[in-house]
Amino acid sequence: MPDLEPSSQADATPRLGADTLAADVGANLAAVRDRIAAAARAAGREPASVTLVAISKTHGVERARAALDAGHRVFGENRVQEAQRKWPPLRAAVPDLELRLNGPLQTNKAADAVALFDVIETVDRPKLAAALAREMDRQGRRPACLIQVNTGEEPQKAGVTPDAADAFVAHCRDGLGLPIVGLMCIPPADEEPSPHFALLREIGRRTGLSVLSMGMSGDYEVAVALGATHVRVGTAIFGARPPLVH
Ligand SMILES: *Cc1c(COP(=O)(O)O)cnc(C)c1O
Numbered sequence: 001m002p003d004l005e006p007s008s009q010a011d012a013t014p015r016l017g018a019d020t021l022a023a024d025v026g027a028n029l030a031a032v033r034d035r036i037a038a039a040a041r042a043a044g045r046e047p048a049s050v051t052l053v054a055i056s057k058t059h060g061v062e063r064a065r066a067a068l069d070a071g072h073r074v075f076g077e078n079r080v081q082e083a084q085r086k087w088p089p090l091r092a093a094v095p096d097l098e099l100r101l102n103g104p105l106q107t108n109k110a111a112d113a114v115a116l117f118d119v120i121e122t123v124d125r126p127k128l129a130a131a132l133a134r135e136m137d138r139q140g141r142r143p144a145c146l147i148q149v150n151t152g153e154e155p156q157k158a159g160v161t162p163d164a165a166d167a168f169v170a171h172c173r174d175g176l177g178l179p180i181v182g183l184m185c186i187p188p189a190d191e192e193p194s195p196h197f198a199l200l201r202e203i204g205r206r207t208g209l210s211v212l213s214m215g216m217s218g219d220y221e222v223a224v225a226l227g228a229t230h231v232r233v234g235t236a237i238f239g240a241r242p243p244l245v246h
Contacts, residue, residue, distance in 0.1 A: 018062065025063060026070035028237045029054070032220075036231065039224040050224055053100055053213070055234030058241045061086050067237065068094050076121070076232050078103030080112050087116070102184070102213075102232055104158045107131045114139055121146040121184040121213050123172060124159050133176040144181045146213055147172065149203060151196040152188035159185065162199060169207045182211025182229070193219045197226035 029052075037047035056064045057078040064075065064086060073096060077083035080101070087099055100119040110131035113120055123129055123145045136142050147169055150159030160168045165183075173180040183204050187196035197214050204212050204227075213230040215223025220231040235241065 018066075021062060022066040022069050024239075025066035025237060028239075029067060029070050029072055032233055032236050035221055036224055039221040043225045045224070050228060051230045053102075053230050053232045054237050055102065055216075055232050056086070056238060057082065057103070057234065059238050061090065063238045064090060068097065074098045074100070076100040076102040080105070080109045080116070083116060084112065111135045111139070114141055114143060117143050119144045119146065122148045122158060123178070123180070124148040124150075126168075126171065129168075129172045129176055129178060133178055136178070142179050144179050144211075145172070146182045146184040146211060147180060147209075148184045148186075149200055151185045151199050152191060154188055157186065157188075162203060165203045166207055169209065180209065182209045182213060183207075184213035186216075187214075187219075194222055194226060197223050197228065201227040 033052060036050050036052060040047040040050050051074055052072075053074050053076045054067050054072055055076045056067070057076075067075070068090065073094070075097065077086070077099065083099065083101070091097055091099070098118045099116065100121055101113055101117045102121050105113055105120065105122050105128060107128050110128065114132060114135040120132065120143050123132065124147065132145065147165065148159040149165050150157050150161055153161055169180060172178045183200050185196055185200045187193040200212055200214055204210065211229050212227055213232060214228045215231040217233050217236040220228070220233055223231055
């Protein structure tokens with residue numbers, strides 16, 4: 001029988017027995033959850049106010065299954081096509097899992113994204129917002145949406161600029177009627193992340209959006225201290241990613 005997930009053969013990490021893998025992923029999940037809880041308590045927040053999103057991009061289906069076996073239910077993927085290959089069989093087995101799109105979304109994939117994801121974190125331009133609104137009407141499915149903010153105003157990075165965020169939120173939420181629930185950011189890799197997290201929180205306060213998706217393996221505790229409701233953690237749970245092949 002062929003491997004369910006061909007790309008799993010390209011895993012950078014050595015092949016492990018299923019039991020070892022499940023134990024590793026389970027232990028990593030528990031450790032990250034403990035650190036989130038400690039960071040939340042230190043900031044005077046309820047640990048339950050922070051959701052851990054396990055970012056499984058580029059990893060084979062067996063790592064996602066190990067996390068599911070450990071009881072984890074909230075996952076993020078970066079690419080629509082990869083998620084379409086990986087997740088429908090897992091969801092058939094575990095109907096209560098939540099799947100979030102964290103990567104850039106092309107307008108011509110809006111229909112697929114609406115059909116597959118429970119949350120779309122990367123709404124960042126009017127053309128995409130319009131396509132999502134159209135698809136939600138057509139499919140009668142309304143995944144919650146986050147607006148991605150390019151807090152570092154990096155030219156190569158997706159996201160609306162901070163000074164355009166309020167108007168874009170209003171356009172999506174009030175103009176198009178999209179189910180906008182929050183904001184997401186990816187700070188510049190070479191900068192101290194806290195000012196970016198604080199800026200996202202401030203835009204959330206101004207726009208009345210309570211969901212803040214911010215923080216990754218290297219900085220999720222900082223993000224929790226600054227109000228993250230969702231942290232997106234990949235490497236610290238699943239190990240190093242195999243190199244991306246385009
Ligand atoms: C890959 C990715 C993550 C996870 O990054 P790690 O450093 O592996 O935790 C989080 N958010 C987004 C948008 C990503 O693309």
